[in-house]
Amino acid sequence: MTHSIFIDGEAGTTGLQIRDRLAGRADLEIVSIDPARRKDADARAELLNGVDAVILCLPDDAAKEAVGLITSNTVRVIDASSAHRTASGWTYGFPEMDRDQRAAIRKARLVSNPGCWPTGFTALMRPLTQENLVPADWPITVHGVSGYSGGGKGLIAEFEDHAAPAGTDDAYRPYGVNLQHKHLPEMKTFGGFDHPPLFTPAVGRFAQGMIVEVPLPLWALPGKPKSADLREALADTYLGEAFVTVASAEECVALQKARAGAAGYVADLDPQALNGTNRMKLFVFGNDDRGEARLVAQLDNLGKGASGAAVQNLNIMLGLPEATGL
Structure with missing residues (x-):
């Protein structure tokens, strides 16, 4: 099974490193927005709601805006900003933190990547x-x-x-x-x-x-x-x-x-x-x-402190081997 992934903010430092870590994987399909429509809210919303998982590599306010555009209750979200790290309803994406943290990440729809x-x-x-x-x-x-x-x-x-x-x-x-x-x-x-x-x-x-x-x-x-x-x-x-x-x-x-x-x-x-x-x-x-x-x-x-952690969390959320791509 191939999972579709949209990296919102893929041109930034963290986004580029995440994309590099995901490149060439047969189990994932990376979906990108047309550069000409990058600021088109309708185009972004279509992608944000049309994939299996979204990774947000955006400033805090933009990450909150992106989450607001997601109406699907099946899309899994990893937010690499600091916007939701202590927010209610979000699971903290540090799998090694506690004995039960991996299970919590695996079940979560909304995961906040640690700083x-x-x-x-x-x-x-x-x-x-x-x-x-x-x-x-x-x-x-x-x-x-x-x-x-x-x-x-x-x-x-x-x-x-x-x-x-x-x-x-x-x-x-x-x-x-x-x-x-x-x-x-x-x-x-x-x-x-x-x-x-x-x-x-x-x-x-x-x-x-x-x-x-x-x-x-x-x-x-x-x-x-x-x-x-x-x-x-x-x-x-x-x-x-x-x-x-x-x-x-x-x-x-x-x-x-x-x-x-x-x-x-x-x-x-x-x-x-x-x-x-x-x-x-x-x-x-x-x-x-x-x-x-x-x-x-x-x-x-930019590894365990950002892009590597995001890929690790993505693997856990999708039920894939945790170390894939890492």
């Missing part, structure tokens, strides 16, 4: 809040660096056309300094917290890939857990998962010793290491003498 930052944050923190290793009311902080592709066409143009007057030579740029990032509700909800984290994101001069990091003062947590307790909770949660893995204690220690010196540089934790994949790797670096830990998620912001 890249929340994917790393939720993967690290949800198992710890679920096990009460970190209290739900803990004042949690999350930091990291992402490729500039996560900022959309404007930021991509700015970083890639740095010779132009509107371009930039910045090597690193903090953003979200107004402390009102749109990912905050999602991170709070699915991370298992009573309030949003203090989120300090940044972009670097590389196109894609990311590191998401959560520092934890273990000495201050109620149960005073050891770093091994955190790693064990993560390892138990993702045991047997194909796309989310947890670095062994030995690997983390080896990384901590790599190019060790007084500064403790980690030479091999590259934010671009998983680019082009749907994989995410989690690390727990600890110093139990100081009662401190640094939790790190490594992923491709």
Whole structure:
């Protein structure tokens, strides 16, 4: 059986990567809109209601508009925007998040694809809040660096056309300094917290890939857990998962010793290491003498953080082998 798919917004960064991942599959037929009719609401509505599944790769307002055009109750929808991630009636598209999440995605008609930052944050923190290793009311902080592709066409143009007057030579740029990032509700909800984290994101001069990091003062947590307790909770949660893995204690220690010196540089934790994949790797670096830990998620912001996750969710929703095309 061949399933028909319409990617609304296929010319954008995420849409292009989804289309590339779906290209050549005999089990799917990709339907495209006539470019001349791209802004024709009737033409879009016809496609949105005439396929088996729709993947929305649009800005939030446009995604809401597209959902409003869907009148069919059989079309399956994956929204890659942040418009519906905590909305009632939508299922969160992080299959590894809970034991029953895959089943929920399989049954759902409306699935919201997770954001890249929340994917790393939720993967690290949800198992710890679920096990009460970190209290739900803990004042949690999350930091990291992402490729500039996560900022959309404007930021991509700015970083890639740095010779132009509107371009930039910045090597690193903090953003979200107004402390009102749109990912905050999602991170709070699915991370298992009573309030949003203090989120300090940044972009670097590389196109894609990311590191998401959560520092934890273990000495201050109620149960005073050891770093091994955190790693064990993560390892138990993702045991047997194909796309989310947890670095062994030995690997983390080896990384901590790599190019060790007084500064403790980690030479091999590259934010671009998983680019082009749907994989995410989690690390727990600890110093139990100081009662401190640094939790790190490594992923491709356009892979497991966007297009790869969308394809994974599509496969689950259509009853196809989950790893197909990934």
